[in-house]
Ligand SMILES: Nc1ncnc2c1ncn2[C@@H]1O[C@H](COP(=O)(O)OP(=O)(O)OP(=O)(O)O)[C@@H](O)[C@H]1O
């Protein structure tokens with residue numbers, strides 16, 4: 014049995030997290046690795062219910078404490094029900110967003126106390142940390158233009174002002190800088206293939222045993 018590895022993807026809306034996770038999943042399977050993909054908020058029936066509440070524009074009056082706790086509640090369920098069991102079975106877990114999204118959006122974006130966000134999430138996850146985090150960094154204008162091209166209605170988080178999203182980007186960049194051993198920053202303006210080339214080069218070392 015291989016050693017379980019927990020790999021997370023972070024970055025703004027439209028950065029290409031889903032695209033890169035799909036490419037990576039195929040690549041790892043070809044290399045004979047067992048992996049699963051999950052996303053946050055969601056990834057379990059309870060988490061999917063919480064996701065609907067969190068992203069619905071009906072709840073524009075959601076309070077910051079409620080928002081932080083709902084993201085953490087979805088995460089607690091996902092860690093306990095899906096992520097830890099998969100890691101114990103030696104699988105590679107690819108996770109679209111994790112605790113760093115709460116630090117970036119609720120901490121930096123909404124300007125809530127960073128230490129409180131960190132502590133709540135430490136408790137919710139039982140301290141589970143990723144082995145590797147890929148940050149797909151993209152300017153806010155490009156994120157918003159990709160969202161526009163994708164079409165459909167904006168969700169509650171996408172509707173937040175541009176300055177909020179600028180602070181989120183700063184938050185991610187600061188997180189990446191403060192943990193260089195865990196983070197790999199990728200330029201999300203590059204082509205899908207160029208980004209994946211960089212990712213694939215890094216991942217093989219990480220999952221070799
Ligand atoms: N490197 C890239 N260059 C140009 N367009 C890209 C690139 N990567 C992804 N896209 C396109 O941008 C859009 C968003 O990509 P994707 O869904 O992978 O992003 P995401 O980070 O998962 O977004 P979200 O957080 O909103 O779910 C899609 O239309 C996708 O085809």
Ligand SMILES: Cc1cn([C@H]2C[C@H](O)[C@@H](COP(=O)(O)O)O2)c(=O)[nH]c1=O
Nearest residue numbers: 026053054084110111114115118170171
């Ligand atoms: C996990 C997490 C997510 N968010 C925000 C980020 C996005 O705007 C949405 C999730 O939707 P997407 O399909 O991944 O773009 O929720 C957040 O604010 N805090 C979090 O912890």
